[in-house]
Amino acid sequence: MVRGNDRWSVTSIDVARHAGVSQSTVSLVFAGKAEGRVSPLTQQKVLRIAEELGYRPNIAARTLRLGHTNIIAFVIPDVTNPFFAAVLKGAEQAARAHDYAVILVSTDNDQAWQGVVMDALTTHSIEGFVLCAVRPPDNLDLSLLRGRALIVDDTYPDLTALQLDIAGGTQAAMQHLIELGHRKIAHLASRRDTATFRLRGMIYEQTLSQLGEPIRAEYTAQAALEPEDALQAARQLLQATDIPTAIFCDDDLLAIGVYKAAREMELAIPGQLSVVGFGGGLIAQTLAPDLTTVAIPAGRLGEQALEILYTILNTTQPVASALMPLQLRIGDSTALPRP
Amino acid sequence: MVRGNDRWSVTSIDVARHAGVSQSTVSLVFAGKAEGRVSPLTQQKVLRIAEELGYRPNIAARTLRLGHTNIIAFVIPDVTNPFFAAVLKGAEQAARAHDYAVILVSTDNDQAWQGVVMDALTTHSIEGFVLCAVRPPDNLDLSLLRGRALIVDDTYPDLTALQLDIAGGTQAAMQHLIELGHRKIAHLASRRDTATFRLRGMIYEQTLSQLGEPIRAEYTAQAALEPEDALQAARQLLQATDIPTAIFCDDDLLAIGVYKAAREMELAIPGQLSVVGFGGGLIAQTLAPDLTTVAIPAGRLGEQALEILYTILNTTQPVASALMPLQLRIGDSTALPRP
DNA sequence: AAGCATATGTCATACGTATGATGTTGTCAA
DNA sequence: TTGACAACATCATACGTATGACATATGCTT
Numbered sequence: 163m164v165r166g167n168d169r170w171s172v173t174s175i176d177v178a179r180h181a182g183v184s185q186s187t188v189s190l191v192f193a194g195k196a197e198g199r200v201s202p203l204t205q206q207k208v209l210r211i212a213e214e215l216g217y218r219p220n221i222a223a224r225t226l227r228l229g230h231t232n233i234i235a236f237v238i239p240d241v242t243n244p245f246f247a248a249v250l251k252g253a254e255q256a257a258r259a260h261d262y263a264v265i266l267v268s269t270d271n272d273q274a275w276q277g278v279v280m281d282a283l284t285t286h287s288i289e290g291f292v293l294c295a296v297r298p299p300d301n302l303d304l305s306l307l308r309g310r311a312l313i314v315d316d317t318y319p320d321l322t323a324l325q326l327d328i329a330g331g332t333q334a335a336m337q338h339l340i341e342l343g344h345r346k347i348a349h350l351a352s353r354r355d356t357a358t359f360r361l362r363g364m365i366y367e368q369t370l371s372q373l374g375e376p377i378r379a380e381y382t383a384q385a386a387l388e389p390e391d392a393l394q395a396a397r398q399l400l401q402a403t404d405i406p407t408a409i410f411c412d413d414d415l416l417a418i419g420v421y422k423a424a425r426e427m428e429l430a431i432p433g434q435l436s437v438v439g440f441g442g443g444l445i446a447q448t449l450a451p452d453l454t455t456v457a458i459p460a461g462r463l464g465e466q467a468l469e470i471l472y473t474i475l476n477t478t479q480p481v482a483s484a485l486m487p488l489q490l491r492i493g494d495s496t497a498l499p500r501p
Numbered sequence: 502m503v504r505g506n507d508r509w510s511v512t513s514i515d516v517a518r519h520a521g522v523s524q525s526t527v528s529l530v531f532a533g534k535a536e537g538r539v540s541p542l543t544q545q546k547v548l549r550i551a552e553e554l555g556y557r558p559n560i561a562a563r564t565l566r567l568g569h570t571n572i573i574a575f576v577i578p579d580v581t582n583p584f585f586a587a588v589l590k591g592a593e594q595a596a597r598a599h600d601y602a603v604i605l606v607s608t609d610n611d612q613a614w615q616g617v618v619m620d621a622l623t624t625h626s627i628e629g630f631v632l633c634a635v636r637p638p639d640n641l642d643l644s645l646l647r648g649r650a651l652i653v654d655d656t657y658p659d660l661t662a663l664q665l666d667i668a669g670g671t672q673a674a675m676q677h678l679i680e681l682g683h684r685k686i687a688h689l690a691s692r693r694d695t696a697t698f699r700l701r702g703m704i705y706e707q708t709l710s711q712l713g714e715p716i717r718a719e720y721t722a723q724a725a726l727e728p729e730d731a732l733q734a735a736r737q738l739l740q741a742t743d744i745p746t747a748i749f750c751d752d753d754l755l756a757i758g759v760y761k762a763a764r765e766m767e768l769a770i771p772g773q774l775s776v777v778g779f780g781g782g783l784i785a786q787t788l789a790p791d792l793t794t795v796a797i798p799a800g801r802l803g804e805q806a807l808e809i810l811y812t813i814l815n816t817t818q819p820v821a822s823a824l825m826p827l828q829l830r831i832g833d834s835t836a837l838p839r840p
Numbered sequence: 841a842a843g844c845a846t847a848t849g850t851c852a853t854a855c856g857t858a859t860g861a862t863g864t865t866g867t868c869a870a
Numbered sequence: 871t872t873g874a875c876a877a878c879a880t881c882a883t884a885c886g887t888a889t890g891a892c893a894t895a896t897g898c899t900t
Contacts (some may be wrong), residue, residue: 171886175886185887186850186889189888198846198848199847199848204849219886220565220885222570223887223888225561225855225887226559226562226885227886228887231561241580241586242583244581247581247583250580254580254607263604264604265572266593268590418786425789444583448757448788450761450788512855522880523879524856525858527857529879537876537877540879562855567885
């Protein structure tokens with residue numbers, strides 16, 4: 163390692179010397195604990211000199227002394243997923259407002275997870291974690307996370323969670339299809355096995371059951387959250403002996419596959435096939451016709467996540483979990499079922 | 502601030518005590534400078550004890566001592582843009598391989614830029630910067646960046662750059678359209694005024710000029726990089742007195758708007774209107790018909806960016822800029838012009 | 841004038857690591 | 871036997887900050 167900090171080394175001691183005060187005084191001023199200990203006049207002087215010299219507190223030293231940084235880690239499965247990107251954006255903005263920096267951690271391979279958290283927490287003295295749609299591995303020592311982590315769109319015993327009202331959203335989506343007259347509704351599910359997706363499946367089945375409709379195996383398919391795999395699964399659904407009139411997708415990414423499959427088979431959307439997605443970001447806007455989808459306010463989700471984490475980090479009390487409501491946004495991909 | 506590091510405090514001193522050696526020895530082992538200074542046997546013992554105790558070096562202390570962290574900042578305009586997200590993903594993976602952590606900085610408001618860099622550099626002791634499609638403000642003291650920054654998809658005097666072969670890509674796109682027989686080609690440009698976009702415009706005009714075609718003002722429109730604004734601009738282009746037969750878009754995001762506008766005006770793609778984009782990520786896959794686009798290997802771009810930055814950070818020599826070639830990926834959005 | 845509270849500063853130290861300088865052995869050649 | 875040298879380990883210190891424990895000065899009360 164060649165680089166050193168040798169170029170930039172204006173320390174509190176330098177400021178102190180130039181201002182004719184002690185290092186302690188400078189430190190007090192910059193720590194904001196000067197009230198009653200440093201006269202306003204001196205404070206002015208210190209600040210002026212510091213400005214002139216271009217002094218910036220060294221955070222490594224501060225961290226070493228205080229035992230905490232201002233860094234939080236944001237853990238998501240994949241930045242490339244527009245939904246997570248949007249959440250991240252919201253969180254990052256909110257973080258900046260609180261003077262936190264955000265370190266990004268993607269966990270495409272769930273294995274890395276544990277190591278990453280441990281390392282981050284200890285090695286980098288990370289203060290807090292936002293775990294977005296990511297479940298900690300079972301063998302992870304939870305005490306590491308307690309009091310410093312927030313789970314978003316998932317749950318874990320003893321950890322505060324920011325939940326989405328998945329059940330409500332799914333119900334709204336199914337209700338919408340049913341009110342249009344659909345009964346032959348298929349479900350394109352995510353292959354990921356987390357609470358958020360399981361819940362969609364449960365409500366899907368529950369809704370059909372309440373209607374007295376059978377749950378047909380050939381009306382459910384699973385796919386990874388990317389268009390190619392979704393296409394395969396969608397083809398499969400549309401090859402059912404009794405072609406469904408509507409498909410409910412666990413995620414907008416999956417809807418992309420459905421659109422492609424429908425195009426292949428020359429099924430018009432929404433004329434011959436209705437489609438509902440889950441997400442409501444860029445993808446929903448990009449698909450034509452506009453996708454009817456359960457819209458998740460991703461940006462606000464990220465913001466709120468950070469606010470809650472902030473509370474967690476600054477309280478000894480346990481912080482209550484929160485629930486964010488979802489709304490169905492009706493687009494042009496749903497209509498009356500074909501006769 | 503309530504939280505402290507009080508729970509986790511296995512230090513090198515603890516390890517030393519348990520292993521019956523001095524703190525120096527532990528430090529030497531963990532710094533990898535033990536060859537010839539610590540016997541293999543002792544090394545084993547230290548590592549074993551450290552493992553048992555769950556020791557992790559405290560990075561704040563190390564940073565304070567060494568004057569450098571293992572953190573780099575990744576600066577992009579907007580994570581929400583799938584292209585940047587993909588670059589980020591590649592970079593983050595490569596970073597982890599080099600034991601670097603990545604701090605994310607979005608600069609939607611260019612104002613924040615300078616403050617962020619200064620703060621990051623000094624306050625957080627950030628080691629290096631990847632500036633992706635972001636130009637440092639003119640009044641920024643460049644010496645702060647020299648030797649620790651890499652510009653991606655842009656240039657700046659005295660800074661190493663990882664360039665995309667925008668010119669080549671644009672030429673390929675225009676060539677493709679021209680070979681199909683198009684002459685009435687419009688340009689939907691980004692409103693952002695950076696080198697990467699200016700270059701697209703230049704090549705666009707140059708190609709037409711070489712063909713002896715006029716550059717018509719009504720064949721060029723500008724839009725922000727988001728679908729809604731792009732739609733407006735696309736409408737405008739398609740209302741030209743002599744409707745263009747093809748549109749070249751500076752970015753796939755803009756193509757979304759073109760697709761929407763074409764749909765509104767019942768212009769079939771590619772039958773009545775050919776469209777070429779720039780990017781080639783999720784959006785190109787989502788649009789139907791598949792978008793013909795200049796594909797940017799975003800993931801590899803991110804990886805390579807990090808490799809170069811790594812070189813920069815570990816050399817005193819200036820590092821040469823690099824150029825990444827682009828390829829036109831032909832989809833189903835381009836065809837012979839309507840008669 | 842003595843006593844005391846208030847206002848303003850400074851001292852000294854600890855945070856955990858890395859490393860040049862300085863021992864302490866043991867081995868081998870002369 | 872002694873001096874030289876390698877191999878191994880430790881000592882002492884510095885990095886820059888924050889803060890409880892002191893020190894000093896000023897004004898006010900009695």
